Amino acid sequence: MHLGDGDWIVVDSCVERKTAxxxxxxxxxxxxxxxxxxxxxxxxxxxxxxxxxxxxxVLAAAKNAKFxxxxxxxxxxxxxxxxxxxxxxPQSSATREYHNIIxxxxxRRQVGERRDSVGPIKANANKKLLxxxxxxxxxxxxxxxxxxxxxxxxxxxxxxxxxxTAMKSGRRPVRLAPNQxxxxxxxxxxxxxxxxxxxxxxxxxxxxxxxxxxxSDERPNGLAGFFKVPHHGSDNADCPESWTTLMPPGPxxxxxxxxxxxLPREVDIARLSFRTDQLFLTSDLAKYSLPRRVNPVEKTLxxxxxxxxxxxxxxxxxxxxxxxxxxxxxxxxxTNGATRCAVPxxxx
Amino acid sequence: MMPKSEAAAVVMIGSxxxxxxxxxxxGSQKLIRPEEANNATIRAIQAEVADFSTEWFQFQAVQDxxxxxxxxxxxxxxxxxxxxxxxxxxxHTPVQAVGINRQFHYQMPSVEGWHSLGHLLAPKSYWExxxxxxxxxxxxxxxxxxxxxxxxxxxxxQPSANIEHGVFVQxxxxxxxxxxxxxxxxxxxxxxxxxxxxxxxxxxxxxEHIVGIHES
Amino acid sequence: MLAFRDVIVSPYRPEADVLAPRPKYEQFLLRDHSxxxxxxxxxxxxxxxxxxxxxxxxxxxxxxxxSIAESKWKVLVLQRWVGRVxxxxxxxxxxxxxxxxxxxxxPEEVELDSVEVSPSDLPLLxxxxxxxxxIGYCDTPGGQRERVSTLRFARLPRLSQSRINKVFxxxxxxxxxxxxx
Numbered sequence: 001m002h003l004g005d006g007d008w009i010v011v012d013s014c015v016e017r018k019t020a021x022x023x024x025x026x027x028x029x030x031x032x033x034x035x036x037x038x039x040x041x042x043x044x045x046x047x048x049x050x051x052x053x054x055x056x057x058v059l060a061a062a063k064n065a066k067f068x069x070x071x072x073x074x075x076x077x078x079x080x081x082x083x084x085x086x087x088x089x090p091q092s093s094a095t096r097e098y099h100n101i102i103x104x105x106x107x108r109r110q111v112g113e114r115r116d117s118v119g120p121i122k123a124n125a126n127k128k129l130l131x132x133x134x135x136x137x138x139x140x141x142x143x144x145x146x147x148x149x150x151x152x153x154x155x156x157x158x159x160x161x162x163x164x165t166a167m168k169s170g171r172r173p174v175r176l177a178p179n180q181x182x183x184x185x186x187x188x189x190x191x192x193x194x195x196x197x198x199x200x201x202x203x204x205x206x207x208x209x210x211x212x213x214x215x216s217d218e219r220p221n222g223l224a225g226f227f228k229v230p231h232h233g234s235d236n237a238d239c240p241e242s243w244t245t246l247m248p249p250g251p252x253x254x255x256x257x258x259x260x261x262x263l264p265r266e267v268d269i270a271r272l273s274f275r276t277d278q279l280f281l282t283s284d285l286a287k288y289s290l291p292r293r294v295n296p297v298e299k300t301l302x303x304x305x306x307x308x309x310x311x312x313x314x315x316x317x318x319x320x321x322x323x324x325x326x327x328x329x330x331x332x333x334x335t336n337g338a339t340r341c342a343v344p345x346x347x348x
Numbered sequence: 349m350m351p352k353s354e355a356a357a358v359v360m361i362g363s364x365x366x367x368x369x370x371x372x373x374x375g376s377q378k379l380i381r382p383e384e385a386n387n388a389t390i391r392a393i394q395a396e397v398a399d400f401s402t403e404w405f406q407f408q409a410v411q412d413x414x415x416x417x418x419x420x421x422x423x424x425x426x427x428x429x430x431x432x433x434x435x436x437x438x439x440h441t442p443v444q445a446v447g448i449n450r451q452f453h454y455q456m457p458s459v460e461g462w463h464s465l466g467h468l469l470a471p472k473s474y475w476e477x478x479x480x481x482x483x484x485x486x487x488x489x490x491x492x493x494x495x496x497x498x499x500x501x502x503x504x505x506q507p508s509a510n511i512e513h514g515v516f517v518q519x520x521x522x523x524x525x526x527x528x529x530x531x532x533x534x535x536x537x538x539x540x541x542x543x544x545x546x547x548x549x550x551x552x553x554x555x556e557h558i559v560g561i562h563e564s
Numbered sequence: 565m566l567a568f569r570d571v572i573v574s575p576y577r578p579e580a581d582v583l584a585p586r587p588k589y590e591q592f593l594l595r596d597h598s599x600x601x602x603x604x605x606x607x608x609x610x611x612x613x614x615x616x617x618x619x620x621x622x623x624x625x626x627x628x629x630x631s632i633a634e635s636k637w638k639v640l641v642l643q644r645w646v647g648r649v650x651x652x653x654x655x656x657x658x659x660x661x662x663x664x665x666x667x668x669x670x671p672e673e674v675e676l677d678s679v680e681v682s683p684s685d686l687p688l689l690x691x692x693x694x695x696x697x698x699i700g701y702c703d704t705p706g707g708q709r710e711r712v713s714t715l716r717f718a719r720l721p722r723l724s725q726s727r728i729n730k731v732f733x734x735x736x737x738x739x740x741x742x743x744x745x
Binding site: 079260288306 | 642643660663666668671674675680690691693694699700701711713722723728731735736742743744
Binding site for chain 3: 350353378379380381382383419420421422423425426429430432433435436437439534537541
């Protein structure tokens with residue numbers, strides 16, 4: 001996300017399969033951004049594989065950036081998991097990434113950097129993470145965390161302990177943290193607001209999830225014209241009140257699919273299409289194709305009647321550009337298979 | 349680029365009690381399948397030497413050296429796991445060094461190619477003034493991997509003893525124990541987990557590089 | 565060089581051989597694996613004069629273990645995956661496969677019949693378990709080529725509590741450093 005005047009933040013990460021490089025780095029380099037000096041924050045909203053692959057490489061390249069993570073994670077538990085993973089490498093990319101992030105932070109601290117200039121900065125509800133203002137700027141910007149709320153700060157512990165137990169016995173941990181501890185972000189860039197929903201789910205209580213954000217008296221004012229739809233468009237993350245309270249009618253909304261859970265489903269796309277006619281999808285699950293392998297391998301797979309499904313396709317890109325200092329319609333550029341949802345998609 | 353045959357191995361230098369290394373012990377620790385333990389071919393289990401094999405690996409140990417070899421590429425990851433698992437159990441066994449090895453016997457496509465590879469690696473012109481019919485018998489290059497500087501690299505190239513007009517290539521990377529706090533084998537599983545895949549991939553790249561030299 | 569090679573044991577001392585009856589060990593000693601014999605199987609032997617082979621004298625009493633024998637089965641692997649079990653159903657299981665032959669390929673979700681798992685690996689079939697799957701050709705000693713699919717569950721190193729404690733001590737030092745000013 002560009003915060004104006006050449007300052008950027010990077011939120012979560014995924015990698016381009018062919019180059020094995022973080023997509024964010026490839027994009028920023030392509031548009032001429034000096035990652036080392038211009039990226040101000042690198043944020044891990046939560047520790048799920050599909051959100052943090054390549055994040056350590058981003059942090060290593062963003063030499064002036066502070067690292068932000070959820071306050072719900074105990075640094076001690078996360079570090080134990082990371083060191084265990086680093087030493088025994090049970091192939092969990094999430095723990096491996098965190099191990100590498102720890103290394104980057106340690107290296108920076110060892111050359112004398114202080115924690116508040118390096119991180120990890122712990123994000124929780126209504127915490128201001130960054131302020132950019134001053135006479136030298138054309139636009140003032142602020143970045144806030146809207147979650148996790150106080151009510152969930154101890155939820156992560158149980159799942160981290162389960163992950164540690166799995167790793168001790170040579171298994172790969174399936175999950176590292178519940179979605180409720182993720183960091184939802186509110187960005188104010190001049191007159192524009194953006195809401196990045198991470199994977200936060202909607203629950204009935206008011207002390208966690210989207211209700212905790214809506215009911216909070218301390219969250220920033222305003223309405224978000226840009227919305228990153230939480231949890232890949234799933235209905236368990238859909239809070240109808242958030243659309244009417246936090247956003248104007250018909251915001252620009254972006255959904256990032258998650259193939260392992262087959263999200264978003266057709267019914268999710270239909271529901272979201274009723275909320276806004278500016279709905280974009282970074283890729284179409286139906287177009288994920290399996291690689292073609294040599295004939296003996298394909299023949300063996302057919303003979304074994306193995307049901308297979310590709311979990312990743314072409315990495316689509318939705319680029320939104322908009323002026324922050326005056327009324328301006330966002331200019332949307334879709335590449336590599338990203339689509340605008342006019343009609344519900346059909347899945348294979 | 350398919351070799352005629354290949355093998356991978358782990359070698360450990362330290363202080364061992366060979367009599368411990370019995371298939372039955374590996375089975376009781378669940379490090380191999382019960383059937384593998386029960387059907388192993390034992391050649392010797394003594395105080396000074398252990399030598400046995402299963403369907404997919406061969407094991408030899410003496411008091412200062414343990415080596416485990418497999419020539420079945422399907423089971424290379426299992427070989428790594430087995431070596432790591434053994435020394436996770438025997439964590440107090442002093443191990444000073446670990447070597448990860450991969451070797452290939454490759455059939456050169458022609459006699460001319462076989463000769464030209466030898467000429468390129470060891471140019472005859474330097475020797476012909478003083479040596480009649482010089483030929484390369486073996487070449488060993490030491491250094492470090494460009495992809496990962498950990499460990500000392502040895503690459504050995506020589507005519508294959510198994511295949512006429514074939515080339516034998518062996519890649520060996522040695523890791524020394526560096527942490528004085530770890531006096532046993534605790535570092536062995538971590539070392540193998542961290543470096544095995546890279547050494548295996550690097551070895552394939554090295555084979556392609558070497559046998560491709562004669563074409564450049 | 566820690567290459568694998570013939571293992572040389574120390575001189576045989578009958579009085580020290582307490583674990584096995586002498587006749588068996590003497591029989592073992594009588595095996596001839598001298599370098600000058602017919603073409604040696606597969607450890608590619610370096611010339612005796614090289615730096616990497618210990619010279620033997622005839623009366624040294626040193627024993628040379630049998631060479632690592634070349635397997636008579638030749639396996640050509642065409643495709644390898646590393647799998648992680650995601651869920652287990654009645655008679656099948658669902659796993660995510662990472663392509664170990666071509667890591668740039670996307671991961672795949674597969675459903676495999678549990679009957680494909682070796683019976684003695686079944687106790688290892690739990691959520692989160694890692695397995696290795698290879699498809700290729702196997703040439704038997706009799707020259708028969710067979711297409712093979714080999715699935716083996718990983719038996720990964722288990723961590724002792726003392727090792728975990730040491731790892732955690734290291735981690736806690738790191739966490740304290742990161743948390744401090």
